[in-house]
Amino acid sequence: MLNSMISINITRFMLLVLAQVWILNNVNLLGYINPMIYVLFLYWYPMRQNRSVFILTSFALGFVIDIFSDTMAIHAISCMTLAYIRPLLLRFCYGNNYEFQGFSYTNTTRLQRITFIILLVVIHHLIFFSLEILSFSHFVIILKKVLFTSGISLFLCLLISSLFAKPS
Amino acid sequence: MQRIINFILSRRNTFLYLLLLFIGMMLTVQSHSYHQSKYFNSANWVSGQFYSISGGIGAYFDLKGENEKLQEENRRLRELLGTLEEVDSLQLAEDLRVYEYISARVNKNSITSYRNYLTINRGAAHGIEEDMAVITPLGVLGIIENTSQNFATVQSVLNDRSSINAIIKGTDQFGSLRWDGEDFTRVQLYDIPKLVPIKKSDTIMTGGMSSIFPPNIPIGVVVDYKLPKETSFYEIEVQLFNDMSNVRNVYVIRNNQREEILNLQAQTEDVE
Numbered sequence: 001m002l003n004s005m006i007s008i009n010i011t012r013f014m015l016l017v018l019a020q021v022w023i024l025n026n027v028n029l030l031g032y033i034n035p036m037i038y039v040l041f042l043y044w045y046p047m048r049q050n051r052s053v054f055i056l057t058s059f060a061l062g063f064v065i066d067i068f069s070d071t072m073a074i075h076a077i078s079c080m081t082l083a084y085i086r087p088l089l090l091r092f093c094y095g096n097n098y099e100f101q102g103f104s105y106t107n108t109t110r111l112q113r114i115t116f117i118i119l120l121v122v123i124h125h126l127i128f129f130s131l132e133i134l135s136f137s138h139f140v141i142i143l144k145k146v147l148f149t150s151g152i153s154l155f156l157c158l159l160i161s162s163l164f165a166k167p168s
Numbered sequence: 169m170q171r172i173i174n175f176i177l178s179r180r181n182t183f184l185y186l187l188l189l190f191i192g193m194m195l196t197v198q199s200h201s202y203h204q205s206k207y208f209n210s211a212n213w214v215s216g217q218f219y220s221i222s223g224g225i226g227a228y229f230d231l232k233g234e235n236e237k238l239q240e241e242n243r244r245l246r247e248l249l250g251t252l253e254e255v256d257s258l259q260l261a262e263d264l265r266v267y268e269y270i271s272a273r274v275n276k277n278s279i280t281s282y283r284n285y286l287t288i289n290r291g292a293a294h295g296i297e298e299d300m301a302v303i304t305p306l307g308v309l310g311i312i313e314n315t316s317q318n319f320a321t322v323q324s325v326l327n328d329r330s331s332i333n334a335i336i337k338g339t340d341q342f343g344s345l346r347w348d349g350e351d352f353t354r355v356q357l358y359d360i361p362k363l364v365p366i367k368k369s370d371t372i373m374t375g376g377m378s379s380i381f382p383p384n385i386p387i388g389v390v391v392d393y394k395l396p397k398e399t400s401f402y403e404i405e406v407q408l409f410n411d412m413s414n415v416r417n418v419y420v421i422r423n424n425q426r427e428e429i430l431n432l433q434a435q436t437e438d439v440e
Contacts, residue, residue: 021218022222025278026277028279028280028352028413031279031280031351031352031353031413032279032280032352033280034280052180052181052184055181055184055185056184056188059188059192067210067214067215068210068215068218068219069210069278069281070209070210070278070283070285070287070321071281071283072196073192073193073195074192074196076188076192077189077192077196080185080188080189080192081189084181084182084185131196132282132283133282133349134196138349141282141349141350
């Protein structure tokens, strides 16, 4: 059981990295939109596992993508921050339910799941683009990028998360 | 002591987070102030090999277009050759040649980021070093930033740290070419004094003031310009000749006199 969970997550890790650096980094929609869907890793990651391992894994995920896209540690920081605050977001979306033994996304309403993914994507993109530009004089560009890229990323994330949802 | 350890243990996730945040911030901020990190870039062995494969696949898809571009360049060069009245049979000695060209292929390109980098399939083993110029058959592309044994990363002109010495064709006044991060087909030229006559569709080329780019390499055309009231310098919008989203075959230019120039400049500054 535990082994299968680890291997599933490792496979997911690699597939998401490949999808990001091979396909999504080359989308260049309208010249500046490259969606980022690897936040789905944080959405799918099992609930009651060691948090330190979770934070480290997220950092690694971001950092591998960073190396491939020459972005220093921006992906790593935003991905890890998201992993760190995930319990907060879970509590916000699902109340205290998520701490129970039998919690799974299949028992939750669609609205809750969508809210959760929206929060993950928007917070991630906000941190990512702020760090990428790292200057408040370009506030409008940051907002523009966050808005449009989040839109496309959200669409893809919702699509993929519903495609690969476990049948209840 | 026991209490401190307990405190740290009970908050180990927060401490872990802060530690990783600190490491990440160090890498990021350091790169903002000066250069990309020496070790964590896409020229390293693993990602270099990876992009070498994906770049090799990608190269097949635009073979036709690339061939046409290269043929067009050949035609232009042949025309130039024809205008030289007779080809001099005297060969320049190796060490007298100022600029040397090394051909390379782009394996990875990016245009959406605020700091864009490319990865090419030539590295230190082929004589490539930091701060060499990179051009395409159509115009300027960027400057070498990091090298590994077989690969190198290029700081694209679409990078807010990029600053290239440029002139308007036919004049001597030079300005610096930068990018505001908005549109990947356009860059901006600053510091051209207002006494320079300028009109739309003027050609912008590299000036001879840098030890990196040879003079007179085309960059783009003026599509718009304005003269802010409070300054005496133009702000010029330049449309690049290169389609930055589609570059494949490039040349790296080595300036054999660069070291001498830099040494001389360093000496002069020391005296001051």
